[in-house]
Amino acid sequence: MQKELWKGNEAIAEAAVRAGCDAYFGYPITPQNEIPEYMSRRMQEENRVFVQAESELAAINMVYGAAAAGMRAMTSSSSPGISLKQEGISYLIGAELPAVIVNMMRGGPGLGTIQPSQSDYFQATRSPGHGDGHMIVLAPSGIQEAVDLMQDSFDLADRWRTPVMMLADGMIGQMMEPIAWKQRPAAPAVDKPWATTGQGERGHTNFVTSLRLDSVDNEAFNEALQQKYADIGRQKTRYEEVDCEDAELILVAFGTTARIALSAARKLRQEGIRAGLFRPITLWPFPTLALQQVAGRPNVRAVLTVEMSAGQMVEDVRLALCGAKPVHFFGRTGGMIPEPAQVAQEIRRILKEEQA
Protein backbone atom coordinates (compact mmCIF):
# COMPACT_ATOMS: atom_id res chain seq x y z
CA MET A 1 0.00 0.00 0.00
CA GLN A 2 1.24 3.49 -0.86
CA LYS A 3 2.66 5.19 2.23
CA GLU A 4 2.52 8.93 2.79
CA LEU A 5 4.32 11.07 5.32
CA TRP A 6 1.86 12.93 7.57
CA LYS A 7 2.12 15.13 10.64
CA GLY A 8 0.03 13.71 13.49
CA ASN A 9 -2.40 16.59 13.90
CA GLU A 10 -3.08 16.87 10.17
CA ALA A 11 -3.47 13.10 9.76
CA ILE A 12 -6.02 13.04 12.59
CA ALA A 13 -7.96 15.89 10.97
CA GLU A 14 -7.94 14.16 7.56
CA ALA A 15 -9.00 10.89 9.19
CA ALA A 16 -11.98 12.70 10.73
CA VAL A 17 -12.95 14.08 7.32
CA ARG A 18 -12.74 10.58 5.81
CA ALA A 19 -14.77 9.17 8.71
CA GLY A 20 -17.60 11.46 7.71
CA CYS A 21 -17.24 14.20 10.31
CA ASP A 22 -20.01 16.68 9.38
CA ALA A 23 -19.03 19.50 11.69
CA TYR A 24 -15.88 20.69 13.48
CA PHE A 25 -15.86 23.33 16.21
CA GLY A 26 -12.66 24.45 17.90
CA TYR A 27 -10.58 27.14 19.52
CA PRO A 28 -6.80 27.39 19.04
CA ILE A 29 -4.24 26.06 21.52
CA THR A 30 -0.74 24.58 21.09
CA PRO A 31 0.17 21.74 20.45
CA GLN A 32 -2.93 20.86 18.41
CA ASN A 33 -3.33 23.97 16.24
CA GLU A 34 -2.76 22.08 13.00
CA ILE A 35 -6.10 20.30 13.54
CA PRO A 36 -8.33 23.40 13.31
CA GLU A 37 -5.98 24.90 10.70
CA TYR A 38 -6.33 21.84 8.46
CA MET A 39 -10.06 21.56 9.11
CA SER A 40 -10.65 25.23 8.22
CA ARG A 41 -9.55 24.41 4.67
CA ARG A 42 -10.70 20.80 4.22
CA MET A 43 -14.20 21.13 5.68
CA GLN A 44 -14.91 24.01 3.32
CA GLU A 45 -13.71 21.92 0.36
CA GLU A 46 -16.15 19.20 1.41
CA ASN A 47 -18.98 21.68 1.96
CA ARG A 48 -19.20 20.78 5.62
CA VAL A 49 -19.25 22.85 8.81
CA PHE A 50 -16.16 24.48 10.32
CA VAL A 51 -16.44 27.09 13.07
CA GLN A 52 -13.63 28.69 15.02
CA ALA A 53 -15.66 29.41 18.12
CA GLU A 54 -15.17 32.37 20.46
CA SER A 55 -14.07 30.06 23.28
CA GLU A 56 -13.66 26.41 24.21
CA LEU A 57 -16.97 26.55 26.06
CA ALA A 58 -18.74 27.76 22.97
CA ALA A 59 -17.05 25.09 20.83
CA ILE A 60 -18.16 22.15 22.99
CA ASN A 61 -21.71 23.51 23.16
CA MET A 62 -21.75 23.84 19.37
CA VAL A 63 -20.73 20.17 19.27
CA TYR A 64 -23.70 19.46 21.54
CA GLY A 65 -26.04 21.28 19.18
CA ALA A 66 -24.74 19.62 16.02
CA ALA A 67 -24.75 16.16 17.66
CA ALA A 68 -28.34 16.70 18.84
CA ALA A 69 -29.27 17.40 15.23
CA GLY A 70 -27.80 14.02 14.25
CA MET A 71 -24.52 15.25 12.75
CA ARG A 72 -21.14 13.63 13.25
CA ALA A 73 -19.54 16.41 15.29
CA MET A 74 -16.10 16.86 16.81
CA THR A 75 -13.85 19.26 18.65
CA SER A 76 -10.17 19.20 19.59
CA SER A 77 -8.03 20.99 22.12
CA SER A 78 -5.17 20.52 24.56
CA SER A 79 -5.25 20.14 28.33
CA PRO A 80 -6.24 23.65 29.57
CA GLY A 81 -8.82 23.86 26.78
CA ILE A 82 -10.17 20.40 27.59
CA SER A 83 -10.65 21.52 31.19
CA LEU A 84 -12.89 24.30 29.90
CA LYS A 85 -14.93 21.76 27.93
CA GLN A 86 -15.71 19.55 30.94
CA GLU A 87 -19.16 20.97 31.55
CA GLY A 88 -20.13 20.39 27.93
CA ILE A 89 -18.78 16.82 27.99
CA SER A 90 -20.89 16.06 31.05
CA TYR A 91 -23.95 17.43 29.22
CA LEU A 92 -23.14 15.28 26.17
CA ILE A 93 -23.02 12.25 28.46
CA GLY A 94 -26.24 13.28 30.19
CA ALA A 95 -28.02 13.77 26.87
CA GLU A 96 -26.45 10.58 25.43
CA LEU A 97 -25.06 12.41 22.43
CA PRO A 98 -22.34 10.98 20.18
CA ALA A 99 -19.33 13.23 19.67
CA VAL A 100 -15.56 12.95 19.21
CA ILE A 101 -13.14 14.99 21.31
CA VAL A 102 -9.37 15.03 20.71
CA ASN A 103 -7.04 15.97 23.58
CA MET A 104 -3.38 16.54 22.62
CA MET A 105 -2.17 16.67 26.19
CA ARG A 106 0.42 19.18 27.39
CA GLY A 107 2.06 19.58 30.78
CA GLY A 108 0.02 21.13 33.59
CA PRO A 109 -1.29 22.09 36.05
CA GLY A 110 -2.79 25.40 34.99
CA LEU A 111 -1.44 26.78 31.73
CA GLY A 112 1.72 24.77 32.37
CA THR A 113 3.79 24.18 29.24
CA ILE A 114 3.23 23.29 25.60
CA GLN A 115 5.40 20.15 25.84
CA PRO A 116 3.89 16.61 25.85
CA SER A 117 2.25 15.11 28.92
CA GLN A 118 -0.18 12.39 29.97
CA SER A 119 -1.41 14.05 33.12
CA ASP A 120 -5.07 14.28 32.02
CA TYR A 121 -5.56 10.52 32.42
CA PHE A 122 -7.66 10.92 35.56
CA GLN A 123 -9.75 13.69 34.02
CA ALA A 124 -10.48 11.55 30.94
CA THR A 125 -11.05 8.18 32.56
CA ARG A 126 -12.57 8.79 35.97
CA SER A 127 -15.58 10.96 35.33
CA PRO A 128 -15.41 13.77 32.80
CA GLY A 129 -17.08 16.88 34.18
CA HIS A 130 -19.55 16.14 36.97
CA GLY A 131 -21.93 13.27 37.55
CA ASP A 132 -21.51 9.51 37.23
CA GLY A 133 -20.57 9.57 33.57
CA HIS A 134 -17.89 8.05 31.40
CA MET A 135 -16.74 8.30 27.83
CA ILE A 136 -14.79 5.84 25.71
CA VAL A 137 -11.12 6.90 25.78
CA LEU A 138 -8.73 5.76 23.02
CA ALA A 139 -4.95 6.23 23.18
CA PRO A 140 -2.90 5.91 19.95
CA SER A 141 0.86 5.38 20.15
CA GLY A 142 1.62 6.38 16.58
CA ILE A 143 0.12 8.23 13.66
CA GLN A 144 -1.14 5.20 11.73
CA GLU A 145 -2.98 4.06 14.82
CA ALA A 146 -4.32 7.58 15.46
CA VAL A 147 -5.77 7.60 11.95
CA ASP A 148 -7.36 4.17 12.34
CA LEU A 149 -8.77 4.98 15.78
CA MET A 150 -10.13 8.31 14.59
CA GLN A 151 -12.33 6.49 12.12
CA ASP A 152 -13.44 4.02 14.80
CA SER A 153 -14.17 6.88 17.21
CA PHE A 154 -17.09 8.19 15.17
CA ASP A 155 -18.52 4.68 14.74
CA LEU A 156 -18.24 3.95 18.46
CA ALA A 157 -19.76 7.31 19.38
CA ASP A 158 -22.79 6.71 17.14
CA ARG A 159 -23.21 3.09 18.13
CA TRP A 160 -23.16 3.77 21.89
CA ARG A 161 -24.53 7.33 21.87
CA THR A 162 -21.57 8.54 23.88
CA PRO A 163 -18.73 11.02 23.60
CA VAL A 164 -15.44 9.37 22.62
CA MET A 165 -12.12 10.97 23.49
CA MET A 166 -8.89 10.43 21.63
CA LEU A 167 -6.28 10.98 24.32
CA ALA A 168 -2.89 11.67 22.76
CA ASP A 169 0.02 13.93 23.63
CA GLY A 170 1.86 16.81 22.01
CA MET A 171 4.48 14.47 20.56
CA ILE A 172 1.87 12.49 18.57
CA GLY A 173 0.42 15.77 17.31
CA GLN A 174 3.73 17.24 16.21
CA MET A 175 5.64 14.29 14.82
CA MET A 176 5.60 12.94 11.25
CA GLU A 177 5.37 9.27 10.31
CA PRO A 178 4.46 7.29 7.20
CA ILE A 179 0.86 6.15 7.07
CA ALA A 180 -1.29 4.20 4.64
CA TRP A 181 -4.89 5.28 4.09
CA LYS A 182 -6.82 2.05 4.37
CA GLN A 183 -9.88 1.38 2.30
CA ARG A 184 -12.47 0.89 4.99
CA PRO A 185 -15.94 -0.47 4.56
CA ALA A 186 -18.41 2.38 4.84
CA ALA A 187 -19.44 2.89 8.44
CA PRO A 188 -22.75 1.20 9.19
CA ALA A 189 -25.45 3.80 8.85
CA VAL A 190 -26.64 4.39 12.39
CA ASP A 191 -30.26 5.32 12.66
CA LYS A 192 -30.76 8.35 14.87
CA PRO A 193 -34.51 8.45 15.49
CA TRP A 194 -33.88 10.64 18.55
CA ALA A 195 -32.23 13.47 16.57
CA THR A 196 -33.83 16.91 16.54
CA THR A 197 -34.17 17.12 12.79
CA GLY A 198 -37.63 18.70 12.64
CA GLN A 199 -40.87 16.87 13.37
CA GLY A 200 -41.79 16.17 9.73
CA GLU A 201 -44.03 13.13 9.56
CA ARG A 202 -42.78 11.74 12.86
CA GLY A 203 -45.87 12.74 14.80
CA HIS A 204 -43.98 13.83 17.89
CA THR A 205 -41.30 16.35 18.80
CA ASN A 206 -37.85 15.00 19.69
CA PHE A 207 -36.38 16.59 22.77
CA VAL A 208 -32.69 16.22 23.69
CA THR A 209 -31.77 17.18 27.25
CA SER A 210 -29.67 16.15 30.22
CA LEU A 211 -32.18 17.64 32.68
CA ARG A 212 -34.30 15.08 34.58
CA LEU A 213 -35.76 16.90 37.56
CA ASP A 214 -37.65 13.89 38.88
CA SER A 215 -35.02 11.92 40.81
CA VAL A 216 -36.87 8.65 40.23
CA ASP A 217 -36.49 9.24 36.49
CA ASN A 218 -32.93 10.39 36.91
CA GLU A 219 -31.97 7.29 38.87
CA ALA A 220 -33.54 5.09 36.20
CA PHE A 221 -31.49 6.97 33.60
CA ASN A 222 -28.31 6.50 35.66
CA GLU A 223 -28.97 2.78 35.99
CA ALA A 224 -29.46 2.46 32.24
CA LEU A 225 -26.24 4.44 31.72
CA GLN A 226 -24.28 2.10 34.00
CA GLN A 227 -25.75 -0.88 32.15
CA LYS A 228 -24.53 0.65 28.88
CA TYR A 229 -21.06 1.09 30.39
CA ALA A 230 -21.01 -2.55 31.47
CA ASP A 231 -21.95 -3.59 27.92
CA ILE A 232 -19.20 -1.39 26.43
CA GLY A 233 -16.67 -2.84 28.88
CA ARG A 234 -17.54 -6.39 27.87
CA GLN A 235 -17.01 -5.71 24.17
CA LYS A 236 -14.61 -2.95 23.62
CA THR A 237 -11.34 -3.19 25.50
CA ARG A 238 -8.32 -3.05 23.23
CA TYR A 239 -4.66 -3.52 24.03
CA GLU A 240 -1.36 -4.62 22.51
CA GLU A 241 1.05 -7.11 24.00
CA VAL A 242 4.72 -7.19 22.90
CA ASP A 243 7.25 -9.84 24.04
CA CYS A 244 5.23 -10.67 27.18
CA GLU A 245 5.26 -14.51 26.85
CA ASP A 246 8.59 -15.02 28.62
CA ALA A 247 8.88 -11.65 30.39
CA GLU A 248 10.12 -11.38 33.96
CA LEU A 249 8.96 -7.77 34.03
CA ILE A 250 5.89 -6.30 32.33
CA LEU A 251 5.96 -2.63 31.36
CA VAL A 252 2.55 -0.98 31.22
CA ALA A 253 2.43 2.25 29.22
CA PHE A 254 0.22 4.02 26.68
CA GLY A 255 0.75 6.47 23.82
CA THR A 256 4.20 7.95 23.22
CA THR A 257 5.43 6.53 26.52
CA ALA A 258 4.69 2.98 25.33
CA ARG A 259 7.15 3.48 22.47
CA ILE A 260 9.81 4.75 24.85
CA ALA A 261 9.16 1.74 27.12
CA LEU A 262 9.45 -0.57 24.11
CA SER A 263 12.83 0.94 23.19
CA ALA A 264 13.97 0.28 26.76
CA ALA A 265 12.69 -3.31 26.62
CA ARG A 266 14.52 -3.99 23.33
CA LYS A 267 17.74 -2.59 24.78
CA LEU A 268 17.43 -4.85 27.84
CA ARG A 269 16.82 -7.97 25.73
CA GLN A 270 20.37 -7.50 24.42
CA GLU A 271 21.55 -7.70 28.05
CA GLY A 272 19.53 -10.86 28.63
CA ILE A 273 16.86 -9.11 30.70
CA ARG A 274 13.40 -10.19 29.56
CA ALA A 275 10.98 -7.26 29.65
CA GLY A 276 7.67 -7.14 27.78
CA LEU A 277 5.18 -4.38 27.07
CA PHE A 278 1.45 -4.31 27.79
CA ARG A 279 -0.09 -1.29 26.07
CA PRO A 280 -3.70 -0.34 26.82
CA ILE A 281 -5.35 1.21 23.75
CA THR A 282 -8.74 1.72 25.38
CA LEU A 283 -7.96 3.61 28.59
CA TRP A 284 -11.65 3.56 29.40
CA PRO A 285 -12.82 0.86 29.53
CA PHE A 286 -9.46 -0.31 30.87
CA PRO A 287 -8.31 -3.77 29.65
CA THR A 288 -8.36 -5.17 33.19
CA LEU A 289 -8.90 -8.85 32.36
CA ALA A 290 -6.19 -8.94 29.70
CA LEU A 291 -3.70 -7.32 32.06
CA GLN A 292 -4.59 -9.80 34.80
CA GLN A 293 -3.86 -12.67 32.41
CA VAL A 294 -0.59 -11.25 31.09
CA ALA A 295 0.84 -10.17 34.46
CA GLY A 296 -0.53 -13.25 36.21
CA ARG A 297 1.80 -15.62 34.34
CA PRO A 298 4.29 -17.34 36.64
CA ASN A 299 7.30 -15.92 34.78
CA VAL A 300 6.31 -12.34 35.69
CA ARG A 301 8.09 -11.08 38.80
CA ALA A 302 7.12 -7.41 38.69
CA VAL A 303 5.16 -4.78 36.79
CA LEU A 304 6.40 -1.28 35.97
CA THR A 305 4.00 1.43 34.85
CA VAL A 306 5.61 4.31 32.94
CA GLU A 307 3.75 7.57 32.38
CA MET A 308 4.27 11.23 31.63
CA SER A 309 2.55 12.08 34.91
CA ALA A 310 3.06 11.71 38.64
CA GLY A 311 1.26 8.36 38.50
CA GLN A 312 -2.33 8.08 37.26
CA MET A 313 -2.84 4.97 35.11
CA VAL A 314 -0.79 3.08 37.71
CA GLU A 315 -3.94 3.17 39.90
CA ASP A 316 -5.85 1.16 37.27
CA VAL A 317 -2.93 -1.26 37.04
CA ARG A 318 -2.97 -1.75 40.84
CA LEU A 319 -6.76 -2.15 40.85
CA ALA A 320 -6.51 -4.76 38.10
CA LEU A 321 -3.76 -6.77 39.79
CA CYS A 322 -5.04 -6.39 43.39
CA GLY A 323 -1.63 -7.12 44.88
CA ALA A 324 -1.09 -10.27 42.78
CA LYS A 325 2.24 -8.85 41.55
CA PRO A 326 4.35 -5.93 42.79
CA VAL A 327 3.49 -2.79 40.81
CA HIS A 328 6.14 -0.08 40.44
CA PHE A 329 5.93 3.35 38.87
CA PHE A 330 8.26 5.60 36.90
CA GLY A 331 7.15 8.95 35.55
CA ARG A 332 8.29 12.33 34.34
CA THR A 333 6.11 15.39 34.82
CA GLY A 334 5.55 18.94 33.64
CA GLY A 335 6.25 18.33 29.93
CA MET A 336 9.41 16.25 30.37
CA ILE A 337 9.61 12.97 28.45
CA PRO A 338 11.06 9.81 30.01
CA GLU A 339 14.21 8.58 28.25
CA PRO A 340 14.61 4.91 27.25
CA ALA A 341 17.86 4.71 29.24
CA GLN A 342 16.08 5.94 32.41
CA VAL A 343 13.34 3.35 31.99
CA ALA A 344 15.93 0.60 31.40
CA GLN A 345 17.83 1.66 34.53
CA GLU A 346 14.61 1.53 36.56
CA ILE A 347 13.89 -2.00 35.29
CA ARG A 348 17.39 -3.19 36.30
CA ARG A 349 16.91 -1.65 39.75
CA ILE A 350 13.49 -3.25 40.27
CA LEU A 351 14.59 -6.72 39.21
CA LYS A 352 17.60 -6.53 41.53
CA GLU A 353 15.34 -5.37 44.38
CA GLU A 354 12.79 -8.14 43.72
CA GLN A 355 15.60 -10.70 43.78
CA ALA A 356 16.84 -9.55 47.18
Added chain:
Amino acid sequence: MTREIIIAGFGGQGVMSMGKTLVEAGMAEGYNVSWVPSYGPEMRGGTANCAVVISDEPVGSPLVVQPNELIAMNGPSLKKFEPHVEEGGLILVNSSQALEKVHRTDVRAFYVPSMEEAGKLGNFKVANMVMLGAYIAATGALKMETLEQMLSRIFTGSKAPLVALNIQALQAGAAHIK
Protein backbone atom coordinates in the same frame (compact mmCIF):
# COMPACT_ATOMS: atom_id res chain seq x y z
CA MET B 1 20.12 -1.08 11.80
CA THR B 2 18.67 2.02 13.40
CA ARG B 3 19.98 5.51 12.74
CA GLU B 4 19.02 8.17 15.26
CA ILE B 5 19.85 11.60 13.96
CA ILE B 6 19.61 15.10 15.41
CA ILE B 7 19.70 18.04 13.02
CA ALA B 8 20.09 21.37 14.81
CA GLY B 9 20.67 25.01 13.96
CA PHE B 10 19.10 28.48 13.88
CA GLY B 11 15.50 28.90 12.77
CA GLY B 12 15.62 29.65 9.03
CA GLN B 13 18.60 27.44 8.15
CA GLY B 14 16.33 24.77 6.72
CA VAL B 15 16.87 22.36 9.60
CA MET B 16 13.28 21.06 9.59
CA SER B 17 13.21 20.58 5.82
CA MET B 18 16.53 18.69 5.91
CA GLY B 19 14.91 16.28 8.33
CA LYS B 20 11.76 15.99 6.23
CA THR B 21 13.77 15.33 3.06
CA LEU B 22 15.69 12.59 4.89
CA VAL B 23 12.56 10.83 6.18
CA GLU B 24 10.81 11.12 2.80
CA ALA B 25 13.84 9.52 1.14
CA GLY B 26 14.12 6.89 3.87
CA MET B 27 10.45 6.04 3.41
CA ALA B 28 10.98 5.79 -0.37
CA GLU B 29 13.73 3.22 0.27
CA GLY B 30 11.36 1.18 2.42
CA TYR B 31 12.70 2.06 5.87
CA ASN B 32 10.60 2.81 8.94
CA VAL B 33 11.01 6.49 9.73
CA SER B 34 9.89 9.19 12.15
CA TRP B 35 10.43 12.94 12.41
CA VAL B 36 9.92 14.96 15.58
CA PRO B 37 10.43 18.72 15.62
CA SER B 38 11.37 20.71 18.69
CA TYR B 39 8.27 22.80 19.07
CA GLY B 40 9.11 24.81 22.14
CA PRO B 41 8.82 28.60 22.33
CA GLU B 42 12.49 28.67 21.22
CA MET B 43 11.32 28.05 17.64
CA ARG B 44 10.62 31.73 17.18
CA GLY B 45 13.92 33.36 16.29
CA GLY B 46 16.10 30.97 18.26
CA THR B 47 17.45 27.47 17.87
CA ALA B 48 15.53 24.80 16.02
CA ASN B 49 16.14 21.08 15.88
CA CYS B 50 14.49 17.89 14.75
CA ALA B 51 14.98 14.24 15.59
CA VAL B 52 14.93 11.73 12.74
CA VAL B 53 14.89 7.96 13.04
CA ILE B 54 15.57 5.71 10.03
CA SER B 55 15.36 2.03 10.85
CA ASP B 56 14.82 -1.40 9.36
CA GLU B 57 12.62 -2.30 12.33
CA PRO B 58 9.51 -0.46 13.58
CA VAL B 59 10.51 2.81 15.24
CA GLY B 60 10.31 2.58 19.04
CA SER B 61 10.94 5.91 20.71
CA PRO B 62 10.73 8.69 18.10
CA LEU B 63 12.46 10.91 20.61
CA VAL B 64 16.24 10.93 20.18
CA VAL B 65 18.31 11.48 23.29
CA GLN B 66 21.63 9.91 22.29
CA PRO B 67 21.95 10.37 18.53
CA ASN B 68 24.27 8.17 16.44
CA GLU B 69 24.61 11.12 14.11
CA LEU B 70 24.50 14.87 14.62
CA ILE B 71 24.30 17.57 11.98
CA ALA B 72 25.22 20.84 13.70
CA MET B 73 24.39 23.87 11.59
CA ASN B 74 25.80 26.39 14.10
CA GLY B 75 28.06 26.72 17.14
CA PRO B 76 25.39 26.65 19.88
CA SER B 77 23.92 23.44 18.42
CA LEU B 78 27.34 21.76 18.36
CA LYS B 79 27.94 22.79 21.98
CA LYS B 80 24.49 21.60 23.06
CA PHE B 81 24.41 18.18 21.37
CA GLU B 82 28.09 17.11 21.09
CA PRO B 83 28.17 15.57 24.60
CA HIS B 84 25.10 13.41 23.81
CA VAL B 85 26.35 11.76 20.60
CA GLU B 86 26.87 8.03 21.02
CA GLU B 87 30.40 6.70 21.20
CA GLY B 88 31.60 5.82 17.70
CA GLY B 89 29.00 8.16 16.23
CA LEU B 90 29.34 10.93 13.69
CA ILE B 91 29.24 14.71 13.89
CA LEU B 92 28.85 16.80 10.77
CA VAL B 93 29.67 20.46 11.38
CA ASN B 94 28.61 23.39 9.24
CA SER B 95 31.99 25.12 9.45
CA SER B 96 30.67 28.29 7.81
CA GLN B 97 28.76 29.06 10.99
CA ALA B 98 30.30 26.90 13.72
CA LEU B 99 33.88 28.04 14.21
CA GLU B 100 34.49 25.57 17.07
CA LYS B 101 36.01 22.14 16.55
CA VAL B 102 34.61 18.87 17.85
CA HIS B 103 36.30 18.08 21.18
CA ARG B 104 35.29 14.43 21.38
CA THR B 105 37.87 11.93 20.13
CA ASP B 106 35.53 8.92 20.18
CA VAL B 107 33.39 10.13 17.27
CA ARG B 108 34.03 10.80 13.58
CA ALA B 109 33.89 14.51 12.72
CA PHE B 110 33.52 16.19 9.34
CA TYR B 111 33.59 19.91 8.58
CA VAL B 112 31.66 21.29 5.63
CA PRO B 113 31.73 25.00 4.67
CA SER B 114 28.15 24.88 3.45
CA MET B 115 27.67 28.63 2.92
CA GLU B 116 30.80 28.95 0.81
CA GLU B 117 29.69 26.01 -1.33
CA ALA B 118 26.16 27.39 -1.63
CA GLY B 119 27.63 30.79 -2.49
CA LYS B 120 29.59 29.24 -5.35
CA LEU B 121 26.28 27.94 -6.70
CA GLY B 122 24.84 31.45 -6.42
CA ASN B 123 22.19 30.73 -3.76
CA PHE B 124 22.86 30.64 -0.01
CA LYS B 125 19.52 28.95 0.56
CA VAL B 126 20.87 25.59 -0.60
CA ALA B 127 23.45 25.43 2.21
CA ASN B 128 21.23 22.86 3.94
CA MET B 129 21.31 20.65 0.83
CA VAL B 130 25.11 20.90 0.80
CA MET B 131 25.09 19.52 4.36
CA LEU B 132 22.62 16.80 3.42
CA GLY B 133 24.82 15.73 0.50
CA ALA B 134 27.79 15.56 2.85
CA TYR B 135 25.72 13.53 5.33
CA ILE B 136 24.78 10.96 2.69
CA ALA B 137 28.39 10.67 1.52
CA ALA B 138 29.69 10.30 5.08
CA THR B 139 27.15 7.74 6.25
CA GLY B 140 25.86 5.94 3.18
CA ALA B 141 22.54 5.96 5.04
CA LEU B 142 20.53 6.36 1.83
CA LYS B 143 21.19 6.43 -1.90
CA MET B 144 22.00 9.80 -3.44
CA GLU B 145 19.68 8.94 -6.37
CA THR B 146 16.76 8.61 -3.95
CA LEU B 147 17.33 12.14 -2.64
CA GLU B 148 17.64 13.47 -6.16
CA GLN B 149 14.34 11.84 -7.08
CA MET B 150 12.75 13.38 -3.97
CA LEU B 151 13.86 16.83 -5.12
CA SER B 152 12.24 16.41 -8.52
CA ARG B 153 9.01 15.62 -6.73
CA ILE B 154 9.27 18.54 -4.28
CA PHE B 155 10.09 21.22 -6.86
CA THR B 156 7.51 21.16 -9.62
CA GLY B 157 5.89 23.71 -11.92
CA SER B 158 7.50 27.16 -11.65
CA LYS B 159 9.95 25.79 -9.09
CA ALA B 160 11.21 23.00 -11.37
CA PRO B 161 14.43 24.91 -12.27
CA LEU B 162 15.44 24.57 -8.59
CA VAL B 163 15.88 20.80 -8.96
CA ALA B 164 19.21 21.11 -10.78
CA LEU B 165 20.51 23.67 -8.27
CA ASN B 166 19.63 21.46 -5.30
CA ILE B 167 21.21 18.41 -6.90
CA GLN B 168 24.39 20.42 -7.51
CA ALA B 169 24.33 21.41 -3.84
CA LEU B 170 24.01 17.76 -2.74
CA GLN B 171 26.97 16.85 -4.94
CA ALA B 172 29.07 19.78 -3.73
CA GLY B 173 28.52 18.61 -0.15
CA ALA B 174 29.32 15.01 -0.98
CA ALA B 175 32.58 16.09 -2.62
CA HIS B 176 33.76 17.41 0.76
CA ILE B 177 33.72 13.96 2.33
CA LYS B 178 36.88 12.08 1.57
